[in-house]
Amino acid sequence: MDSLTQIVLGAAVGEAVLGKKAGNKAMLYGAIAGTIPDLDVYIGKFFDTVTALEIHRGFTHSIFFAIVFGWIFGWLISLYEKNASTKEWAKLMFWGFLTHPILDAHTTWGTQLFWPLDIRLAFKNIFVIDPLYTLPFLIFLLMAMSQRKGTAKRRKYNNLGLIVSTSYMAITIIIKGITYTKFEQALKEQGITYEEIVTKPTPFNTILWSANVETENAYLIGYYSFFDSKPIEFYSYPKNHHLLGAYKNDILVKRLIKITKGWYTISEKNNALYLNDLRFGLLSVRPNFQQFAFSFEIGKKHDKTIINEVPRNREEAKQLLKDLWVRIQGN
Known part of the structure; x- marks a missing residue:
């Protein structure tokens, strides 16, 4: 806390x-x-x-x-x-x-x-x-x-x-149990086959909750507010674990993956490789938003693997608060 x-x-x-x-x-x-x-x-x-x-x-x-x-x-x-x-x-x-x-x-x-x-x-x-x-x-x-x-x-x-x-x-804890059931029911109704589901509250409240859902090749992220009137929507984020290439056997990368408990995606941007930790969600609750709260750039320097956390700024935090307020009120 x-x-x-x-x-x-x-x-x-x-x-x-x-x-x-x-x-x-x-x-x-x-x-x-x-x-x-x-x-x-x-x-x-x-x-x-x-x-x-x-x-x-x-x-x-x-x-x-x-x-x-x-x-x-x-x-x-x-x-x-x-x-x-x-x-x-x-x-x-x-x-x-x-x-x-x-x-x-x-x-x-x-x-x-x-x-x-x-x-x-x-x-x-x-x-x-x-x-x-x-x-x-x-x-x-x-x-x-x-x-x-x-x-x-x-x-x-x-x-x-x-x-x-x-x-x-x-x-x-009781609220978490209720929302977990809501996400399970939505996945069943939508015929989505999944391996694991993890739920957590979104920032600063316990009204709007998010779920990370693991499928074979992607992770799904969905949101549920107690003020929702429409079905839960899930948005897909490809795992792309294959993009790690030779890094998958690197000790430092393995340690980072262990920290994420296996909840991560790999993305590429401007010829740089990023590992995104799904456990802490995105910097917005807008549909198909792509920027994760915790993202790490993986690279090489003098043949040594270097991992740096991608910094966040105040403008992102302000936008997140605005998005949260809108989404808490229902879909």
Whole structure:
């Protein structure tokens, strides 16, 4: 999830664990704990594109990290914060570290919660930024902060924030199940034979959902809004995996394909080769749109394979918001 959401969650967890003793300092250290796992983004800047992707939401998003570094940070905090014991500060940091990846596991990218095991949990029931999850949570947290340490009202507001946010997360799982059934039914009615289907919410909402559908030679992408009145349409994107040629045996390319979980297409443009990660969809919900949110250029430099992520710009983001607003209202 985005940084603000993780800060809010971490602060609320800090209050729940140690607010009675430490007050707003519990929220502060909880917020810090909720931020630290995402420092792997900055660590990744010292590596190549593929390695950075492998590092992201790996070690720092694991139970192992939460246990070991929870104690380390708890001990460090206890050296100058004397209102709670080392064990209590360690407990706060542990839960701050752990709830971060648990929340991230509900997104499309997922987390390696059980690192070093090569298992990435990705439930795909919420987008990385969802105002309906974050804003009510933030309001209750601010209300809790305004109350004196240890009071019943402070505890009540903080608990309400945790309950409302968790309830919303549970609702998104139910919504995912409903939309999955809608896509399955549409594929059946249209006589489309497929191998696998994956559904996820579109950016910033849980009203409009998308589906990636794998067929023999192509992937289909379709959208469903709860305000739709017409049948779901699916748009075809050829796999074109053969275009990789000799690259298909390249170690770096194989690692990138592993990251995509096999959900990728290959395209050519201006004599350049691109691998498009389908898991995160397109930069628009318009029919037959061709630009993917995550695309990687594959090339050679001094006989060495080089992979670079294709940058995105603000204009694309603005257009996506406009397209989303139109499509959410129904087809």
